[in-house]
Amino acid sequence: MxxxxxxxxxxxxxxxxxxxxxxxxxxxxxxxxxxxxxxxxxxxxxxKKLIRRYGATLRHQKSGFSANAMVAWKAPEEKIQEIGETMAGFEAVSHCYRRDPKPGWPYNLYTMVHARSQDSCRDIVGQMAQKTGLSDYSMLFSIRELKKTSMRYFETE
Structure with a gap:
């Protein structure tokens, strides 16, 4: 309580x-x-493990980053920790996490890449692929932002 x-x-x-x-x-x-x-x-x-994490929300479009892409990567499971740490080290990456692949969607590692243009996103993703040796990936560019809020608890009056 x-x-x-x-x-x-x-x-x-x-x-x-x-x-x-x-x-x-x-x-x-x-x-x-x-x-x-x-x-x-x-x-x-x-x-007490009542707060799991504490983070900040970057309003990337207001800060000059007009392009962003969620990149889904197919990474060897035995190297996913090492590859994830390498990818998370890129300045343009705000999120990097592992998910279970699904039938028809073999990707298990995801990164969110922010840049000033889609071409810049592509360049950064190319550098990430080269540095990690991964070549199987899919880039999903954002078209528009629909939600940028978090859960709220114990609202003040």
């Missing part, structure tokens, strides 16, 4: 993080608490 202050901390980190030198201090002040206590609650929630 979560305490009321834990719920408030969770609600506070769901929104935009202040673009300041000490964003957690600002979030903590908004709850009438010290930054150290705020961070302590976050750490406790993590240790």
């Amino acid at each position: 979560l305490t009321e202050i834990e719920k408030k901390v969770i609600a506070a980190i769901q929104g935009d993080i202040p673009l300041e030198a000490n964003p957690y201090e600002i979030l903590a002040e908004g709850l009438g608490m010290e930054e150290e206590a705020f961070l302590g609650i976050l750490k406790s929630l993590d240790e």
